Amino acid sequence: MVRTFCAGFVISITLLLDSMSAQATLNIVRGRGKDMLSTVRKHVENNYFDPTYGGVDMKAAFEKAERQMAEAQSAGHTFGIIAQALTTLNDSHTFFIPPSRASTVRYGWQLAMVGNRCFITSVKPGSDAEQRGLAPGDEVLTMQGFRPDRNILWKMKYMYYVLQPQASLRFELRAPNGEMRQVEAAASIRQGKAVVDLTGREGDDYYEMLREAQAEGKLREHIYYNVGKELIIYKMPTFSVQTELIDRVIDKVREYPNLIIDLRGNQGGAVSTLERLAGYLLPRDTVIAERKGRKEEKPMKAARVGKPYDGKLAILIDSESASASELLARAVQIEGRGRVYGDRSAGSVRQSRQHEDKMGADTVFYYSVSVTNADIFMKDGKPLEHIGVQPDELILPTPTDLATHRDPVLAKAAASFGIKLSPEDAGKMFPVKWRN
Incomplete structure (x- = not known):
């Protein structure tokens, strides 16, 4: 059965139990979530280019998020609640960026919309995806049970690449010859530190982040x-x-x-x-x-x-x-x-500015929110x-x-x-x- 992605957005997030929630009491996790939500809300209210939010009731969206935060079951759940509140705007440049994770998840495939259909466009040689038969030219009919289209693919990527990286993803595929099949392909997971601390004298974490950025640059x-x-x-x-x-x-x-x-x-x-x-x-x-x-x-x-x-x-x-x-x-x-x-x-x-904030003292968790501060119109007057x-x-x-x-x-x-x-x-x- 094909699920509706937006309806399952927060529900899926609740299934994520990460290291933060294992190391802290639930009350502390919820308290941090409320603090992050409050800070994010202030950034949006003070900086979003349109005070009317295009008719979207963001006051209600944030109040709903605050109620949900009281029932959050993990740090990942709190991130999802904040993210869901912002996706209410359906704005490509306004979104939540959660604290970094202890592990880096890299998928061995790339996918994109071609016209109104989603396709696998490349597969990493030697990856689990290649070994399981995922191949360029495969049409993605569903991913994790959701049908991708131009309106929601960016939200799916935001969820699975930023908010809730997965150890593996399930695909329903159609090959170029019309053959239908299902494939579950594992990601490559690199374990790191649960907390990135940039305050130490040696600066090991900073230079590791720099090397990661350089690797991405290649x-x-x-x-x-x-x-x-x-x-x-x-x-x-x-x-x-x-x-x-x-x-x-x-x-x-x-x-x-x-x-x-x-x-x-x-x-x-x-x-x-x-x-x-x-x-x-x-x-x-x-x-x-x-x-x-x-x-x-x-x-x-x-x-x-x-x-x-x-x-x-x-x-x-x-x-x-x-x-x-x-x-x-x-x-x-x-x-x-x-x-x-x-x-x-x-x-x-659109044009946006990223607002970075932190929690903690000696050990710091960084998070941020991108907020659209200007709409853009071409020389012909059209957006x-x-x-x-x-x-x-x-x-x-x-x-x-x-x-x-x-x-x-x-x-x-x-x-x-x-x-x-x-x-x-x-x-x-x-x-x-x-x-x-």
């Missing part, structure tokens, strides 16, 4: 691939980089008459990086978007830079392209600077939140394309410049790099 390398002297493809995995990197990128691509920027899977990052890149691609001081919040906000503009890139341009997006990726793609469309290829983007376009960017040419990889690592989107974009690139060769250019 998954998001900025890569170039040239096709002869006529085309260069820039794979940009994130906007969370220094603006100086953008200067080096443009120095690299400037000699090529045709440029494809691949923003597929890029979930955004720094506004300053967006403005810098836009400065090289769009006319100087072009307004990218207007920000509207409680306080007056400056518009996002193409930054003033040196010599711009004046060659032909194409942008690639997919359902995982979010935030700054969507803003750049839509600005390129509005200004007539180039064409956009691929799938409709995530529709996750992208919950809407996304519709590409100029909608190109959806088939299950067989995913299974055989063909990339028809990149091949089509290259063809628009008169450059022959087969989907098979395009699919070999940017293989997924997994962490060990």
